[in-house]
Amino acid sequence: MKRHCIVAIDIGGSKIAWGLSDCEGELTHTGKRMWDRYDSRHVLAVIEDIVQMLCEEAEKEGRLPEAIGVTIPGFADPAKGIWLSAEFMGIYHVPVAQILGERFRIPVYIENDTNACCLAEKLFGACRDVDDFLYLTVSNGVGGALFLDGKLYYGSHGAAGEYGMCIVKEGGRPLENRDYAGCLEMYASGRGLRQNYMDAGGAPFENGEYPDGSILAGRARKGDVLANRVFDLEGYYLGKVIASACNLLDPEKVIIGGGLSLAFDCYEAALVRTLNEQHYKGADYTKLFSVEPTKLGYDGGLYGAVSAAKLGMEPDEGKRMGYRGGSKDRGLAG
16 A cells, blocks of 8 residues: 655745655655746746656655645735746746646645745644744745734735835835835845845955855854844844734744744844844743744745645645635645
8 A cells, every 4th residue: 555645845936845745744855956047837847847756756665645735935826726926936827736736636735935834833843832923934035924813814815924024124225126115025034134244344255246144144153243243133123023023913932934044043132132122021022922943944845835735635624724725626626
C-alpha cells in the first residue's frame, strides 16, 4: 500500500522552493531555484516541471501524492484556486489550481504566501495552542496575516495583514512606482534595510553593490557600529507597527517570519525598547504577548503550502480555522 504525501510549492518573488511532505509536516526532497524571468507561461512551466519531478520521486519511493499545495505571492483567491495578481511579477488572473489539477489529476490548493505561513504556525509552529496571534513576514517586502479567535482573518476584501503598508515616517521614501510614501516596507524590508545602510554612509563592495541583510547581520554580531545602528532602526520601525497592531488586536503572540527573522537577535533589543515606549502597557506588555521569530525558518513557505493542502483535504477542519480553499466538491480542478 502506497504512503500518501503532499507536493509543496512555495512561489517567492525571487525564487521558487519545493518539497514533499507527509501530513505531519516532515519535508523531504526540498530544493529551490532563482527566477530568471517573470511571465505567467514561464512561471507555470517551471512549476509544472517541478511538480512532475516530485511526483516521479514519490513514485520511486512508493509514495502517492494526494494533493498539491501552492503558496502565492500577491493576491490569491483560494476558493477558486486563482492567482489574482503579483504586480511586481506582472502576473494576473492565472487559474493555477485548474491548470495543475487537470495536468496531474490531483486536487490543488492555493493560498497567499503570508496567510499560508500563518496557518503553518498554527499547524506546525509556535502557535499550536494559541488562538490569537499576528504573523509578519519580513523579507524583500513586508506582509503578514492575522489569526484571531481561532481563525485566519481575511478582512472584507481579503487584504488583511498588510503591515508593510503602515506609515512609519511621514513624507518618507515613496513606494516603488507610487506616490504612497513612508510605509514600513520601504524602511524595514530587506531592501529598506539596505537603503538605511546606504543613507547612514555605509560603503558598497568593490563591484558597487551593497551588502544584504545576512551580511549586515554577520557584521552586527561582530560589533560593527554602523551595522548595529541599522538594525536598531529595523527594530524601531517594526516595533512601531507591532505596538499599534497589538494595541488594536490584543494578541497572545507575534511571530516574525521571512529572511530577516533569521537576524532577529540583531534587532530584538531595539524592538523591545520600542514596544516598551509605544504599547499602552509599556514594559508590562510582556504579560500580554510575546514577539518571537518563527521556528520554521527558511522552510516556512513550504510548511504553508503543506498547510493549505492539508486543510483543503480536511474541509471541516479548514473551515473551522477560517481557510477558504477547501470544499468537499472541490474536485481535481481545485
